[in-house]
Every structure is written in structure tokens, then in C-alpha cells.
Amino acid sequence: MNYGKRIFLWIVLFWIGSAQVFAEPFVQGGPIGSQTSDGYDALGPVVEQPIEFPHNTHAGRMQINCMYCHTYARRSNVSGIPRLDKCMGCHNLIEGVKDRPRIKKLFEYWENKQPIPWKKVHDLPDFVRFNHERHIQRFYFQEKRPVREVCGYCHGDIASMTTARRVKALSMGWCVSCHQKDHLEKAGSTVTSHGPNDCWLCHK
Amino acid sequence: MTMSNLDRRDFLKVLGISGAAATLAGCGHTSIESGVEEVMSYVHPQDFVVPGIGVFYASTCAQCGSGCGIMGKVREGRVLKLEGNPESGISGGKICGLGQAGVQAHYNPDRLRTPMYKGEGGLTPVSWETAHQILEQRLGPNSPLKGEEIAFLTGGVSGHQRVLLENFLETFDSTHHVTYDALSTATGRAASKAILGAEQPLWNIHKARLILSFGNDFLGSGVSPVYMARQYALFRKAPRGTLIQIEPRMTLTGGNADRWYPIKPGTEGILALGIAHDLLQHEEFSRGVPQEILDLVKNYDRDAVSDITGIGSDAVRLIAAQLWNNTPSLVIAGPSVEGHSYGFSNAAAVQLLNVILGNRGQTMEGQAEHPFPQLTPTLGSYHALADLNQKMAAGKTQALLVYGTNPVFTAPSHLPFAESLSNVPFKVAFVTHMDETAGHCDLVLPLLSALEDFGTHVAEYQPDGVEVMLQQPLMEKLYPESKGYGDILLEILKKRKPEAYAAFPDYYSYLKTAMVKAKPVFKVSDSDDHFWEDALRNGLVKWDGKPTSLEARLPALTMPKPAELTTDYPFYFVPSIRPDMRDGRHAYLPWLQESPETMTTVVWDSWVEIHPKTAEAMQIKEGDILQIQSATGSVRAKAYLFPGIQPDTVSMPLGQGHTQLGRFATGVGVNPYKILDPIFDDHTGELAMHATRVALRKTGEHQVVVKDEGPTTFQNGQKLVATLSADQAKLSKEI
Structure with missing residues (x-):
């Protein structure tokens, strides 16, 4: 291989490498009250929940995979609020925290067989159909990126929050901006593609 | 801005803004929200439940009596759509438009939500x-009622609902x-029984090479349309069967026929x-x-028949020749044959052909x-109501x-059912929607919808052995104050006969016990619980019955010559049965109101069909409001010019003209039942x-007929699609 060809190959490789997303999953959309270029609030309001669920303990300190609890994210278009017996599966056995007020509240719901009335934090308009399964399968299972990063693209660094707060615009322009970027098709592959651009895919 | 200086551009702007505002207000939320809506988690769901992904549960369609097995798609505890259940021999995994609308019957905003009692203010x-308390006082253990002092009036009812009712x-x-059915087929059933020994024989449509149907709309509003349509698809596969339809007004089946002959109403028996x-x-x-039959038919040579029926003698010869050449054939009769004072003879004459042809x-x-x-099922009749x-x-x-019938709406005006109701001291209606009959009752009880209740059903037409169809709730009840029909009856029965019924806490446990008791007949060796769970999962229990043989009796028949039209009443009147509205019980479903009637594409209305040539002679245009006057009464409706009708006949669809059946039915169209003359089958x-x-x-009034078809119904005077009348066709070449 002559020198010129080798230089050319290096340039091509660099170009392919730079084409993949250097995602910034934990960067907040902007300060409170600021708007994205297409007019949406960059940061959502603080939402009060029936139980102040500490994501930071579970996903942060304990390093539990998001999908251990949000188990439907890889199978369905919604990630699903974890079923109550899932919480109890662990907390029945964790004696040390049973006297904490939040856990007491959890047991109260369980004993009354009442679902917890959580408030929706990431609630897209009714005419938008977002599919969790597609995104998780692509980025987590195919590209093998870390789960905290993959979920973080849209949800921010939940592992550093207690109850979730919206930190991304989730507007159409924001969705499209990511769909226009090139993404690797598989971990270790050099083939890239970007997200689909059909109206019908989300608006159906 | 006044109208005078509102130019087109401004007008469009205003229209756009108000249109957008209406759209935004009409839909759900339209921007990204946080902390507004709640999202409930499951407490302890079954493992197969995944939010966002539907689960299918088997049940039985209750929109008509065909008993099609259905599968309801349920997601997050809500039933979203119905499909056919492939396990069911009747539906075979298919479902009709009327069945699809079952979801709307369930979510209908006009459902009755609480019991109602008639006081001074209604x-x-x-x-x-x-x-x-009222039920117990009137019908409880201390009730003095005996025998015919109490009456239970229903539509067709089958399964354990019937058993419980009779108990x-x-x-x-x-x-x-x-049992009352406003579209009763009792005359046809009686004729079939007289000739073939069975009220409703099985028709092996797929085995026939030729079907000769006298006004039987078996693809649309017949006895089991979903099953018939599936059979019809097989019938049309190579070698392709031929369908000849003879009727005064074209039905959906007539529209599918290879040959369609408009016949003078009431002369079908003579043609046969x-x-x-x-x-x-x-x-x-x-x-x-x-010999009696041979003597009888002697009088009906081609020319005589042609004169009476209005069907050319060549066509009579063609039909006979087609029957001769295509065996086995199948000859069936429908409502237009039965609905005359000599309807029995008419239908019997048609059935006679089956015996002669060896079908x-x-x-x-x-x-x-x-x-x-x-x-x-108990099958309804008019005379039962009379x-x-x-x-x-x-x-x-x-x-x-x-329960399940609305005679105040469907009874003709010469049967004063509403007045007679006032003579009955205590009237109870079991309904999901307030209807005309419930409006005359003293106590109206809100029932669960068909998608919320348990039940068993047996179809009138059992094509494939015998199936007991199970109906199970596809979701929790929408309205806490509604109750199941079986549960209400059971509650009274528990008080009247505690020794037999006290053991059943609800209708579900009654059904389960009854079905499990029947297990040995179905030759299942599973445990009781397995048998019941399998039945619920499959939506039915099958019993492998074999078809029986039919008899052939040829009784002497008399066939009167139909009376001629008079100058006072110069038109035959044919009330047509819409495959979706049927007798009018479904008029409260906007999907059905909105779906174009199959032959005319008219929506949300009543209309009177008239032949274009007749209309031309009378100078009637589409949309002209006509008064249709019979000896009994009159209604007003828009004219619709329809080539698929015998020229001396006018036709109106049944089912509209409700005065009380929710916002979507009330005040839409007129009720042709009320102008039917008091003429009865002998x-x-x-x-x-x-x-x-x-x-x-x-x-002299005129209104636009709202319909889906474009202005090219009559091809705008151009030959877009070449057509030829049956009489002009060179029939000899086809034989």
C-alpha cells in the first residue's frame, strides 16, 4: 500500500469515527424558563409524586439497571411504571429500611392493594407515538452502550435525581435533530445510519 | 369585520384559525406535559400483561343472533377492537361491520347508568x-302473581340466559x-318445516354449483352472514358457482349476483x-x-308466469335450464317471499324446487x-307479540x-302496544340504553354491556356440529351502577327459591357450575377447572354433532294470484332490511349511521327508493321530499333514484325514526314500520x-341526499361502464 492510499484510508476511518454520535446524555436542555429553538421549555417543572422515589439510591448508588424495574421498555412502546409487587419483591426482604417513611408508605399501598397514583413526567402529546422498544433494542442491545447513557438521551441523568424531572425538550425539532445524526448500526461496526424521517412513523 | 368587507382571503384565514382551534380543543393534550396526568402501576398483574401490548380474550358477539366467536383486544384494561375467533366454526376468525361496532355499543355515551323508576315526574x-326493594315487593317471594299474569317479553334469547329466564x-x-322478532322469519321457517321437515336446514353453499335466491340476503342480513360470506367465497372459487337473485329491491346479495331479476313483489311463488x-x-x-303438484304447475307455463311476474319468458327458460345444467343447486327464499298474506304458499313453492331438483x-x-x-335460541314471531x-x-x-326487544318502536301502528302497556301495573325493562319501550316502563334497569357480562349463547344456525359459545367480560364495567342480566334475575330467584339458588353468589358461578355439569356430554377428561378455563380461553365448547337428513313432503299447494295495484295505492311497498341497522336496535351506533348503506351509500337518514324511469314519469328528482301514504299511515322521506328496484315498487330502509334511543338515533329519519298495513300470513x-x-x-320540498357515491351513479350520460339489461342478453349463448 503506498503512502497516499494509507493517508486516504486514515482520513476515511477518521471520518467514519467522527460520524457517530458523541452523545451528551446528561446535559440539561437549558436553564429553567429557557426555551429550545422550536419554542419548547427546555426544563420541565418539578413534579410532586405520592412517594418521593429516590432514583439516586436505586440507579445511582445501588447501580441497578433501569430496566430491572422499567422492564417493559425493551418489549413495548411504553417503558411502564414498575408493578407494585416488583417493589415488594425486594423491600419485603430489606429489613433495614422498613421503618423509613417512604417505605412505610409503599407498604401501605401494598397492603391496601392500591396502585400508586404516580404523576406522568415525560408525557408526549396524544398525537405522538414514541416507541421505547425500538430505541432500547438499537442502542442498548445492538450498539451495547451503557444503559444510563441510552435512557439518558431522552430522560437525562435520572440516576442523580430523586423523583424524575424532565430535562430535555422532547419537542419534535429535538427528536428530529437526533434522527438526523449518524449512528453506528452495531457495536464494533463501521456502518452507520440515521433515524427514520417519516411523519407517519410517530404520527399515526 | 362585517360580512361585506370579509374577502375570500380573510374568510379562509378565519376558517383556518377557528378550524385549528376546534381541532386543538377536540383532541387530547397537544403539548408536552409534566405532572398533569396520572399513570397507575399494576399492583399484582399476571405475567403476560405488558403495558402497551394488547392481549386477546375470547368472547361471543352479541350484536345479532348469529353467535360469532370474537376476540377482544384488551390493552391497559380497556377493550380496543374486536376480531373474529378462529376457533369458532361460525365466524372462523372473521367478523362483520355490525360486530365491529360492538365496541361502540360498549363505550356509547348514552348508556343508561343508574336504575330509573317512574314517579310522578316520569x-x-x-x-x-x-x-x-321494588323488585322484591312486586316479584319477591310474597308476590301473588301466577301463570299468565306475569310475562317475560324478549328478543331471541339462548344459552343459560334462556334457562334462567324460564326457571x-x-x-x-x-x-x-x-319472543318477539320484528324481522321474524317464522313464515319461511314454517314453510321449510312443511316441505323439508326442518325449520332452518343447513345450506352447503360451497357445494352448490348454482344458487337461486328469492330475496334472501344471505350475505347481508340473513341468518348467519359471516358464515355465509365465508361459504360464498368457497362457492365462488373454481369451478365458479353461479348466483341468480330474484327480488323486488336489490339487496347486498343481489348486488353480488351474476344475474339479478326485479320481480313484482309477491309473485315469487308463481315464478318458482x-x-x-x-x-x-x-x-x-x-x-x-x-299428481296434485303436477296439476298445479300445469297452469304456470312460461308466458303466463311472465305476465304475472314481469320477468321475461326467456329468462324463465334460462333459469330452468341453468338449474338443469348445474347440479347440485340450492334454492332459498327470503323475507320478500314470505311477507305476503299467502307468504307460506309462496315460500313453500320455492322450497318445492329443492325437492324437485334433488338438493x-x-x-x-x-x-x-x-x-x-x-x-x-327461542325464535321470535309477530303473532306472539299480538x-x-x-x-x-x-x-x-x-x-x-x-329484555332485548323494543316493540313500541317496531310494532306497526295497528298494534297499539304502547297503549296496552298502560294496562299493565308493573313493567320492568332490562336495557343498556333507554329506548322507546323502556320509556313506557315503570322500572328500568341498567345492564352491563355485552363486553362486560358473562353468558352463553347458542346460534340458530349451527354449521359445524354444535357449539356452545361463551361470553366473558373483556374489561371491568364502565359504570359501577350497571348490572348483569343474569345477576339481576339470579338475585330475585335466590329470594323466591333459596334452596336451589342460594349457593350461587353470582351469575358467573351459576354459569360455571352449569357448564361443568355438562362436561360429560362434551367428552372432556380434564378436571373441572381445566375444562372451564379451556372453555373461556377458546370462547366455546364444541360437540361433534353430525348433520341429520331432511324429509321431502310435497303437500298440495294453492297459489293465489296477487291482487293488482289500484289507482289509490299504485306502488308496492318494500321495507328493506339494512345489514347494519336490522330492526333499528343499532341505530344508536354512529359508526353504523356513518357507514354508507350498501346499495345506495346514503348516511344518517331515511330515504325512499324509486326507479329512475318511474321518477322521470312522475317528474321526481333525487332529494324531492315525498309523502309515502299507505292505508294505515304516512311518512315523509327524500327520494333516491335507484335502478335496482322493480319499477312499480318503492322501498324504504327499516331502522331509523327513533324517538328515544340516545343522541345518535333520536330524530334521524322516519320509521316505516308505522305505515305497514294490517295484512297477515294466512x-x-x-x-x-x-x-x-x-x-x-x-x-314540493327538496333537500340534498347525503351520500358517499359521487355524481356518476348514472354515468353522466356517458358509457363509462357498459351495461346490458338481462332481457337483451343473448341468453341462448350462455347455456
Whole structure:
């Protein structure tokens, strides 16, 4: 291989490498009250929940995979609020925290067989159909990126929050901006593609 | 801005803004929200439940009596859509438009949500506690009612709903269960019984090479349209079967036919005898035919038949020749044959062809005998209602319970059912929606929808052995104050006969016990619980019955010549049955109102169909409001020019003209039941629905007919699609 060809190959490789997303999953959309270029609030309001669920303990300190609890994210278009017996599966056995007020509240719901009335934090308009399964399968299972990063693209660094707060615009322009970027098709592959651009895919 | 200086551009701007505002207000939320809506988690769901992904549960469609097995798609605890259940021999995994609308019957905003009791100010909501008190006081253990003093008036009812109903009446020493069907086929069934020994034989449509249908809309509003449509698809596969339809007004089946002949209403039997006349010339067919029949058909040679029926003698010859050449064939009769004072003879003459052609055992068989005859459907008739009406008018009925029928709407005006109701001291209606009959009752009880209740059903037409269809809730009840029909009856029964019924906490446990008891008949070796769970999962239990053989009787027939039209009433009147509206019970479903009627594409309305040539002669244009006057009454409707009708006939669709059936039905169209003349079948006493004659009067008013079809119905005077009338076709070439 002559020198010129080798230089050319290096340039091509660099170009392919730079084409993949250097995602910034934990960067907040902007300060409170600021708007994205297409007019949406960059940061959502603080939402009060029936139980102040500490994501930071579970996903942060304990390093539990998001999908251990949000188990439907890889199978369905919604990630699903974890079923109550899932919480109890662990907390029945964790004696040390049973006297904490939040856990007491959890047991109260369980004993009354009442679902917890959580408030929706990431609630897209009714005419938008977002599919969790597609995104998780692509980025987590195919590209093998870390789960905290993959979920973080849209949800921010939940592992550093207690109850979730919206930190991304989730507007159409924001969705499209990511769909226009090139993404690797598989971990270790050099083939890239970007997200689909059909109206019908989300608006159906 | 006033209208004068509102130019087109401004107008469009305003339209755009208000349109957008309306859209935004009409939809759900339209921007990204946080902390507004709640999202409930499951507490302890079954493992297969995944939010966002539907689960299918089997049940049975209750929109008509065909008993199609259905699968309901349920997601997050809500039923979203119905599909056919592939396990069901009747539906075979398919479902019709009427069945699809079952979801809308369930979510309908006009559903009755609380019991109502008639006080001084009319019907007012009461609690279930009060309703039960009233029921106990009138029908409880201390009730003095006996025998015919109590009557249970229903539409067709089958399965354990029927068993429970009859057990309920039994506690009053009564068998007074009255089944009324506004579209009764009792005359046709009686004729079939007289000739073939079976009221409803099985039609092996797929085995027939030729079907000759006299006004039977088996693809649209017949006995089991989903099953028939599936059979019809097989019939049309190579070698392709031929369908000939003869009727005064084109039905959906007529629209699918290879040949369609408009016949003068009431002359179908004569045409059948004319065809028989041609066939019986040949020894192959005349062998074994009694002399009375041979004598009878002698009078009906082609020319005589052609004169009476309005169908060319060439066509009569063609039909006979087609029957000769294509065996096995199948000849069936429908409502337009039965609905005359001599409807029985008319239908019998049509059935006669089957015997002459030797179709028994080929394309016609008897249904398998049902192992549980007490579960088979009760089939309604008009004369049952007329008898009840007489008893009510004479003050013999002290308590009346009404379920699944609406006679105040469907009874003709010469049967004053609403007036007779006022003679009955205690009337209870079991309804999901307030209808005209419930409006006249003292106590109206809100039922669960068909997608919320348990039940078993047995179809009138059992094509594939015998199936007991199970109906199970596809979701929790929408309205806490609604109750199941079985549960209400059971609650009264528990008080009247505690020794037999106290063990059942609800209708579900009654059903389960009854079905499990029947297990040995179904030859299942599973445990009781497995048997029941399998039944629920499959939506049905099958019993492998074999078709029975039919008899052939050829009784002497008399065929009167239909009376000529008079100058007072110069038109035959044909009330047409819409595959979706049926007798009008479905008019509250906007999907069905919105879906174009199959032949005319008209929506949300009543109309009168008139032949274009007749209209031209009378100078009637589409949309002209006509008064349709019979000897009994009159209605007003828009004219619709329809080439698929016999020129001396006008036709109106049944089902519209409600005064009380929710916001989508009330005030839409007119009710043609009310102008039917009091003419009855001589043999069965059924109302002759096709025997009314009418006069048309122009009112001078005009309105647009709202319809889906474009302006090219009549091809704008151009030959876009070449057509040829049946009489002009070179028939000899086809034989």
C-alpha cells in the first residue's frame, strides 16, 4: 500500500469515527424558563409524586439497571411504571429500611392493594407515538452502550435525581435533530445510519 | 369585520384559525406535559400483561343472533377492537361491520347508568337498593302473581340466559315467555318445516354449483352472514358457482349476483312454479312428484308466469335450464317471499324446487340435534307479540318484563302496544340504553354491556356440529351502577327459591357450575377447572354433532294470484332490511349511521327508493321530499333514484325514526314500520311486511341526499361502464 492510499484510508476511518454520535446524555436542555429553538421549555417543572422515589439510591448508588424495574421498555412502546409487587419483591426482604417513611408508605399501598397514583413526567402529546422498544433494542442491545447513557438521551441523568424531572425538550425539532445524526448500526461496526424521517412513523 | 368587507382571503384565514382551534380543543393534550396526568402501576398483574401490548380474550358477539366467536383486544384494561375467533366454526376468525361496532355499543355515551323508576315526574334515577326493594315487593317471594299474569317479553334469547329466564317464570308456575322478532322469519321457517321437515336446514353453499335466491340476503342480513360470506367465497372459487337473485329491491346479495331479476313483489311463488313447470317436463325431475303438484304447475307455463311476474319468458327458460345444467343447486327464499298474506304458499313453492331438483342431502341437510335443547335460541314471531298485546289490553297481564326487544318502536301502528302497556301495573325493562319501550316502563334497569357480562349463547344456525359459545367480560364495567342480566334475575330467584339458588353468589358461578355439569356430554377428561378455563380461553365448547337428513313432503299447494295495484295505492311497498341497522336496535351506533348503506351509500337518514324511469314519469328528482301514504299511515322521506328496484315498487330502509334511543338515533329519519298495513300470513298469522301498497305525493320540498357515491351513479350520460339489461342478453349463448 503506498503512502497516499494509507493517508486516504486514515482520513476515511477518521471520518467514519467522527460520524457517530458523541452523545451528551446528561446535559440539561437549558436553564429553567429557557426555551429550545422550536419554542419548547427546555426544563420541565418539578413534579410532586405520592412517594418521593429516590432514583439516586436505586440507579445511582445501588447501580441497578433501569430496566430491572422499567422492564417493559425493551418489549413495548411504553417503558411502564414498575408493578407494585416488583417493589415488594425486594423491600419485603430489606429489613433495614422498613421503618423509613417512604417505605412505610409503599407498604401501605401494598397492603391496601392500591396502585400508586404516580404523576406522568415525560408525557408526549396524544398525537405522538414514541416507541421505547425500538430505541432500547438499537442502542442498548445492538450498539451495547451503557444503559444510563441510552435512557439518558431522552430522560437525562435520572440516576442523580430523586423523583424524575424532565430535562430535555422532547419537542419534535429535538427528536428530529437526533434522527438526523449518524449512528453506528452495531457495536464494533463501521456502518452507520440515521433515524427514520417519516411523519407517519410517530404520527399515526 | 362585517360580512361585506370579509374577502375570500380573510374568510379562509378565519376558517383556518377557528378550524385549528376546534381541532386543538377536540383532541387530547397537544403539548408536552409534566405532572398533569396520572399513570397507575399494576399492583399484582399476571405475567403476560405488558403495558402497551394488547392481549386477546375470547368472547361471543352479541350484536345479532348469529353467535360469532370474537376476540377482544384488551390493552391497559380497556377493550380496543374486536376480531373474529378462529376457533369458532361460525365466524372462523372473521367478523362483520355490525360486530365491529360492538365496541361502540360498549363505550356509547348514552348508556343508561343508574336504575330509573317512574314517579310522578316520569322516570327518575333511583339507587339499586330502591330498585331491589321494588323488585322484591312486586316479584319477591310474597308476590301473588301466577301463570299468565306475569310475562317475560324478549328478543331471541339462548344459552343459560334462556334457562334462567324460564326457571324464573317457573317459580310463578308460568311458561309465559314471549319472543318477539320484528324481522321474524317464522313464515319461511314454517314453510321449510312443511316441505323439508326442518325449520332452518343447513345450506352447503360451497357445494352448490348454482344458487337461486328469492330475496334472501344471505350475505347481508340473513341468518348467519359471516358464515355465509365465508361459504360464498368457497362457492365462488373454481369451478365458479353461479348466483341468480330474484327480488323486488336489490339487496347486498343481489348486488353480488351474476344475474339479478326485479320481480313484482309477491309473485315469487308463481315464478318458482313456472320454473318447476319447465323442469317437470322432464322425467328426470317429475319422477315421484305427486299428481296434485303436477296439476298445479300445469297452469304456470312460461308466458303466463311472465305476465304475472314481469320477468321475461326467456329468462324463465334460462333459469330452468341453468338449474338443469348445474347440479347440485340450492334454492332459498327470503323475507320478500314470505311477507305476503299467502307468504307460506309462496315460500313453500320455492322450497318445492329443492325437492324437485334433488338438493336434499347434497346442498341441504338438517342441523345436528342439540344435546341441550333447553339452550337453543327461542325464535321470535309477530303473532306472539299480538297475542301478548291482546292479553295486556284485556288487563290479564299484571307484570311484564322486557329484555332485548323494543316493540313500541317496531310494532306497526295497528298494534297499539304502547297503549296496552298502560294496562299493565308493573313493567320492568332490562336495557343498556333507554329506548322507546323502556320509556313506557315503570322500572328500568341498567345492564352491563355485552363486553362486560358473562353468558352463553347458542346460534340458530349451527354449521359445524354444535357449539356452545361463551361470553366473558373483556374489561371491568364502565359504570359501577350497571348490572348483569343474569345477576339481576339470579338475585330475585335466590329470594323466591333459596334452596336451589342460594349457593350461587353470582351469575358467573351459576354459569360455571352449569357448564361443568355438562362436561360429560362434551367428552372432556380434564378436571373441572381445566375444562372451564379451556372453555373461556377458546370462547366455546364444541360437540361433534353430525348433520341429520331432511324429509321431502310435497303437500298440495294453492297459489293465489296477487291482487293488482289500484289507482289509490299504485306502488308496492318494500321495507328493506339494512345489514347494519336490522330492526333499528343499532341505530344508536354512529359508526353504523356513518357507514354508507350498501346499495345506495346514503348516511344518517331515511330515504325512499324509486326507479329512475318511474321518477322521470312522475317528474321526481333525487332529494324531492315525498309523502309515502299507505292505508294505515304516512311518512315523509327524500327520494333516491335507484335502478335496482322493480319499477312499480318503492322501498324504504327499516331502522331509523327513533324517538328515544340516545343522541345518535333520536330524530334521524322516519320509521316505516308505522305505515305497514294490517295484512297477515294466512297460515302463520305473521305480519305480511311486503304486502303494503302505497301512494307517493310530492310535497314540493327538496333537500340534498347525503351520500358517499359521487355524481356518476348514472354515468353522466356517458358509457363509462357498459351495461346490458338481462332481457337483451343473448341468453341462448350462455347455456
